[in-house]
Amino acid sequence: MVSDEVLRTHLQELRRGTVVVASLVALRRPDYGYALLQRLARHGFPVEANTLYPLLRRLEEQGLLASEWNTQESRPRRIYRTSESGEALLRRLLDDLAAVQSSLSGLIEGADQ
Amino acid sequence: MTSLTDRYLAATRRAVPAARREGIAAELRALIEDMIDARTGAGQDAASAEREVLAELGDPERLAARYTGRRPYLLGPTYYPAWERLVTLLLSFVPLTVGALVGLLQAADGDNVGGAVGQGVSAAFQVAVQIVFWVTLVFVVLERTNTPLELPAWSVDQLPRVPVERQIGLADTAASVAFLALVIVFLPLQHLRSFATTATGDNLPLLDPALWGFWLPWLIGVLVAAVGVEIAKYRAGCWTWPLVGVNAMVNAAFAVPVVWLLLTGRMLNPELVRHVDWLARGDNLDRVATVVAVGTVLVVLWDTVDSVVRAYRSRGCGAGRPAADPGHPVND
Numbered sequence: 001m002v003s004d005e006v007l008r009t010h011l012q013e014l015r016r017g018t019v020v021v022a023s024l025v026a027l028r029r030p031d032y033g034y035a036l037l038q039r040l041a042r043h044g045f046p047v048e049a050n051t052l053y054p055l056l057r058r059l060e061e062q063g064l065l066a067s068e069w070n071t072q073e074s075r076p077r078r079i080y081r082t083s084e085s086g087e088a089l090l091r092r093l094l095d096d097l098a099a100v101q102s103s104l105s106g107l108i109e110g111a112d113q
Numbered sequence: 114m115t116s117l118t119d120r121y122l123a124a125t126r127r128a129v130p131a132a133r134r135e136g137i138a139a140e141l142r143a144l145i146e147d148m149i150d151a152r153t154g155a156g157q158d159a160a161s162a163e164r165e166v167l168a169e170l171g172d173p174e175r176l177a178a179r180y181t182g183r184r185p186y187l188l189g190p191t192y193y194p195a196w197e198r199l200v201t202l203l204l205s206f207v208p209l210t211v212g213a214l215v216g217l218l219q220a221a222d223g224d225n226v227g228g229a230v231g232q233g234v235s236a237a238f239q240v241a242v243q244i245v246f247w248v249t250l251v252f253v254v255l256e257r258t259n260t261p262l263e264l265p266a267w268s269v270d271q272l273p274r275v276p277v278e279r280q281i282g283l284a285d286t287a288a289s290v291a292f293l294a295l296v297i298v299f300l301p302l303q304h305l306r307s308f309a310t311t312a313t314g315d316n317l318p319l320l321d322p323a324l325w326g327f328w329l330p331w332l333i334g335v336l337v338a339a340v341g342v343e344i345a346k347y348r349a350g351c352w353t354w355p356l357v358g359v360n361a362m363v364n365a366a367f368a369v370p371v372v373w374l375l376l377t378g379r380m381l382n383p384e385l386v387r388h389v390d391w392l393a394r395g396d397n398l399d400r401v402a403t404v405v406a407v408g409t410v411l412v413v414l415w416d417t418v419d420s421v422v423r424a425y426r427s428r429g430c431g432a433g434r435p436a437a438d439p440g441h442p443v444n445d
Contacts, residue, residue, distance in 0.1 A: 023317045032143070033144055034143070034147040049170060053140065053141070053144065054179035057137070076139055077140075078136070078139075078140045100431075102159050103185075
């Protein structure tokens with residue numbers, strides 16, 4: 001029987017890198033942090049605000065996201081979108097994710113024989 | 114009147130670099146307000162919603178650390194192994210050495226042996242604390258400045274040998290070393306503070322003070338070598354033939370002079386013999402010398418024979434042969 005604590009840490013490990021991929025995909029459509037957080041949650045990527053916000057800043061510093069302030073709404077919001085180099089990195093990451101998935105499938109089928 | 118949100122943002126602003134402070138604070142304020150709105154929209158009252166949202170964002174220091182990439186720990190995995198090795202190495206001998214020296218100097222200087230021991234222990238403790246503090250400080254600075262350590266890379270040759278069967282336990286080694294250390298300390302101490310005194314209250318050394326010319330320093334040197342043999346033995350994990358040879362030489366270097374000095378009547382302080390009536394009477398002095406000499410020879414012979422027997426039993430130990438362990442099935 002796997003304890004909840006062990007399960008939680010392994011799921012966390014497994015999910016860690018996918019938040020970056022999901023954010024880069026989602027921000028092909030520009031959005032601000034909290035709206036992105038809600039969109040990710042709706043699509044099965046629950047992520048804490050105190051993780052996502054610093055992550056967005058880090059991705060921006062790495063040039064993978066571009067951002068600008070939107071002051072037209074009731075409160076000023078920083079709008080992020082995936083940059084060109086972010087798109088290039090995303091394609092590599094998606095390829096790798098697909099490779100991991102197919103490797104895993106191969107392994108599962110191989111284990112049956 | 115400042116709101117909890119203002120206080121939260123102020124605490125976060127303090128911990129992030131000035132250049133990014135305003136942007137981060139403005140973005141976080143909008144986030145907090147959005148999160149509060151989501152809760153009040155669902156019917157919650159504003160005050161408890163604010164508390165919940167801030168609690169969910171967590172410790173502002175930690176949040177700021179995530180923004181700056183600052184490490185919320187003292188020493189990371191890059192530097193920790195080197196720190197641990199250095200501290201262990203220094204603590205293994207420096208405090209003990211300093212404490213013993215301070216204790217001996219104090220004992221030689223005054224006549225308060227208990228106080229000297231206390232000062233030695235206190236000096237050893239202070240040195241240990243200082244070592245840990247300064248080494249840690251240096252490593253923390255290295256960690257914060259990302260200084261490369263330039264240490265030689267780890268290689269498989271550094272793997273410690275696994276003895277076939279550990280004959281020599283840590284407790285045995287510690288007991289032997291402690292006993293040898295006591296004897297080493299006893300030799301100068303008996304000169305300074307023995308139980309015997311003259312009629313006028315002056316201290317009477319047990320051993321002939323003339324022996325300080327050569328033989329007592331020689332014996333102390335041999336005892337220090339014996340400590341070295343104990344440590345080498347512990348590191349090897351069992352008796353090896355070279356260790357048996359060195360041990361026999363050390364034993365001989367101790368026993369031969371002691372027996373010779375005893376039997377030629379040059380070991381004990383002649384002043385002491387004159388002052389202790391029982392020793393001066395009849396053959397008593399010779400009898401004591403003979404008993405001690407025979408005792409010394411027996412102990413040394415027993416130790417040497419025991420080492421030969423144990424080395425014979427542990428043939429192959431230390432040759433780098435991995436421990437055979439047929440009792441363990443391989444799990445997969």
